[in-house]
Amino acid sequence: MSDSQGPLTSRLSSTIKSTADSLASSVKPAENELARWRRTFDRFAKEEIEGKKYLNPSQFIDAIAPTDEGFSKIKREQYTNLFRVADNTGRGLVSWEDFVVFETLLKRPDADYQLAFLVFDTDASGTIEFDEFKAVLSANTAASGIPFDFDCDWMKLYVGKRGGRHVLGYHEFTQLIKGYQGERLRQAFHHFDQDGDGYISPEEFQRIIVEIAGHKLSDSVLERLPTLCTMNPGRKISYSEVIAFHNIIREMDAVERIIEHAVRKSKDGRIDLSDFLDEAASSMRYGMFTPMEAQIIWHFATRGSASTSSRLGLADFQALLDAKWQPPEAAVQPQVTASRSVLSQLGQSAYGFFLGGIAGGMGAYVVYPIDLVKTRLQNQRSTVVGEVLYRNAADCVRKVYANEGGIRAFYRGVMPQLVGVAPEKAIKLTVNDFVRKKATDPETGRIPLYMEIFAGGMAGGCQVAVTNPLEITKIRLQMAGEITRAEGGGAVPRGALHIVKQLGLVGLYKGAIACFWRDIPFSMIYFTAYAHLKKDLFHEGRRGKVLSFGELLTAAGIAGMPAAYLTTPADVVKTRLQSQARAGQTVYKGVVDGFTKILQEEGVRALYKGGLARVIRSSPQFAVTLAMYEVLSKTFPYPFAPAVPLAPTTSRPSLSSSQDISRVRARNALRILLDCSSRFGMVNSQTASQGVASLPKVFRSSSS
Incomplete structure (x- = not known):
């Protein structure tokens, strides 16, 4: 040594x-x-x-x-x-x-x-x-x-x-x-x-910054350093501008934090220079950014091509904030699009529909007994003596099991539900995603709240074409055991095909207006709540965060709770309209008539019959559906998908917990x-x- x-x-x-x-x-x-x-x-x-x-x-x-x-x-x-x-x-x-x-x-x-x-x-x-x-x-x-x-x-x-x-x-x-x-x-x-005039040339400024801070700036910013001279008429760079730029580099963490906070508070996901300065003033205890420093940030964020009044999204600042930022390659997307034939895209979409149908069927099957209990509670009338068969959900479960054939009785009418759940889920998810993508700003990734609600409403409205025939068939099958028992047990419960023939094409859409009243608000509430739970509660996308399996399940489950309970009155009316009225029971002529008569005869509480059962059913159903779809998609990916080159990313790799x-x-x-x-x-x-x-x-x- x-x-x-x-x-x-x-x-x-x-x-x-x-x-x-x-x-x-x-x-x-x-x-x-x-x-x-x-x-x-x-x-x-x-x-x-x-x-x-x-x-x-x-x-x-x-x-x-x-x-x-x-x-x-x-x-x-x-x-x-x-x-x-x-x-x-x-x-x-x-x-x-x-x-x-x-x-x-x-x-x-x-x-x-x-x-x-x-x-x-x-x-x-x-x-x-x-x-x-x-x-x-x-x-x-x-x-x-x-x-x-x-x-x-x-x-x-x-x-x-x-x-x-x-x-x-x-x-x-x-x-x-x-x-x-x-x-x-x-x-x-x-x-x-x-x-000694207090100015240097743009090239000299570039040499200085490259020497002392070249490792802190992306190549894009380094190459555009000389453009700082365009901020003043003399086309030279003053010492004040050099110091201001250096201050920005030294406080880059604070710059990024202020921009992220301001963007999150913005309604459209964009901010202007005044938004930046306002956020800096409210979030910094002692430090401040001068107007010149803010203008320099805007100069490089806009590539020198826009005024300081421009409203910018977070992506516009990435070249300045991230030293490893690289411009997206314009050739990547056309090559990918050209390599994927129309037939391949249709095949992948059909495969997604198929997996969604399986996942939706599993979700529906798991909660179907709850749905049967909910239907029985909503359909029983409290105005006729002896008509109230079930005191509560537990009593309903006990009597169905004891009087109608055990466990199998809870799955009466399940097949139409499983057959129809695939197109129902496919329509709902596809329409919602389509409208959201069309309404989303491609640069900020933001979508106005009213368009989120509109996308959910469109999804709920479009699914009624499939949902209503399934619902009326399912309800009549679920009530069949009760009707048979009321008639002395001599009649044999009819199957789904008999009910379809009995109702006809027009009859299958009985109660469709009530179905609209239920499904449109439900989807408005659900999809909007789900998106905001992921973004605001679990911070999806913030600093590149990807939600865990448990976080997705939690968001899906919570979003279904208010959506299910708040739309219970429409579901009660729809159930009454679509079920087969027995002797002595009130007949409803339509949705408005149903609401009016239920309120007059049974009170407000009747409109929320089965509300808790709907919450208990809808929340786990959406969670199970989402969970199974995620598992199926990862376990069985589309086998004929073409190789897609990875697009460059603007997000910086974060320190993982396993990184020493x-x-x-x-x-x-x-x-x-x-x-x-x-x-x-x-x-x-x-x-x-x-x-x-x-x-x-x-x-x-x-x-x-």
């Missing part, structure tokens, strides 16, 4: 024993962090010397780099900076012991700044001298062609004047490195402002170094020329 690296080893290795002891007693052996580190080391270590494994630089990067980084804004070779920290002996290889020291360091909450400090502490003394700081930065910023005066007054505030300079400890270094970018920006502007936070700290350490220079760590590497060639055009031009 070299003398220069010895202090680093002694300072860090002293923590290994205490860390190992705490790890050994903290969790089960299978979850022991030392064991996990060992598995990682053995997986990537391919170098072997005298029977001992080592990691070379490439293998080390594979072992410690975040899996979601993709080396898009942080180049792979830049992780070599961290390899030099881990390579305690300076031999170009990392042993198991070195790897444990490095992983132990990553466990610290300030590991990012610790790693950055060790990069500058070249003699491993535990402090950083002025010459060390100057040498490391000079080596990594020289390629930019933008000089930095290390004898400036700003630097003297941290290290003192020449001859009396003091060394920097760790905490002093963290403040120095955090403030360095601002001083670098000031000096770079002064370097290009040769005539230490990997994120390693990445953040590099981001601290990149704030000094976007090419930090690439200057002296063997791949520097290839690395520069792989940078965006604006990077390459600024490095020449």
Whole structure:
């Protein structure tokens, strides 16, 4: 081990024993962090010397780099900076012991700044001298062609004047490195402002931003940096604009949070500049965004082609907010559309109808006994002596089971329901989705509330063509056992075919108006509530969130509750109209007549008979239907679907719960170094020329 690296080893290795002891007693052996580190080391270590494994630089990067980084804004070779920290002996290889020291360091909450400090502490003394700081930065910023005066007054505030300079400890270094970018920006502007008029050219502004913040901005924004000059008549860029743009970059997290909050509050999913400033004023306790900073945000969000009065959706800001943003490829969608024949699309739609029918049938079958009890309760009249057969739902279940053949009696009339549920669900879901898609803003993904309600109403109205014949057949079959028992039990209950022949085509649509009164409001309430529960309660789509299976079930179940109960009066009238009236019972001439007579003869409570049963039935039915559809779709996907290329996404990958936070700290350490220079760590590497060639055009031009 070299003398220069010895202090680093002694300072860090002293923590290994205490860390190992705490790890050994903290969790089960299978979850022991030392064991996990060992598995990682053995997986990537391919170098072997005298029977001992080592990691070379490439293998080390594979072992410690975040899996979601993709080396898009942080180049792979830049992780070599961290390899030099881990390579305690300076031999170009990392042993198991070195790897444990490095992983132990990553466990610290300030590991990012610790790693950055060790990069500058070249003699491993535990402090950083002025010459060390100057040498490391000079080596990594020289390629930019933008000089930095290390004898400036700003630097003297941290290290003192020449001859009396003091060394920097760790905490002093963290403040120095955090403030360095601002001083670098000031000096770079002064370097290009040769005539001292307070302006620089657009190309010079681009070079400065690429150097100090190229890793924080998407290639699209970097290439459009010169367009900032169009914000003033002189076609040059002032120091105020440079500082304003830099402030936006430094506060990008706050910018994103404010935009997201403002967009969520907006009715149409769009905001203008005043909305942004209003939200910033109400959500920020101490900081504020100036009008110039807000105008610059709007300039880049609109690609410089619209005024600050433009109303923008969240997608318009993604190029500025996301450093990895890439423009959608216009060729993807036409290629996909062309590759899918009309026959293929029809086949996939039919397959979806088929799966929806199976799922709907399962949902209907599960809750059908509840529906039978609900129908019996709604149809019994309370005005005729001896007519009330069931005191409540439990009494109804007991009597049906005892008097009408046991369990089978609860499924009387189920077949027409199962046969008809497929087209019913297909029509309802298809119409609702079709109207919603037509009314949805393609840029914001928002749909007006009145159009959500209208889409649900259209879906409910269209399904009546299938629902009404099924409902009247089902109801008469469900009442058959009761009628047979009332007539002395001599008659044999008739089947569905007999009822269809008896009613005829016109009779099958008896009570259709009441069915409209029930199904249209039901679908209005249900689909609207379901969409808002997913969006507002479970935050579907926020930061790319995909709802879990349980969240979808919960949303579907809750949405069915108010929809079912509030439409119970229409369901009661429909049931009375479609059931076969017996001797002595009131005959209803229509929907209005039915409402009027029920209110006069039985009171308001009669209109809500079976309301609880409807809730108990509808909520699980929709939940089961949705659950089975999801399972069937995932288990049995359409077998003839053409291969579809993945479209680029604008959402950033979020840190999953399984992602080791230490990997994120390693990445953040590099981001601290990149704030000094976007090419930090690439200057002296063997791949520097290839690395520069792989940078965006604006990077390459600024490095020449």
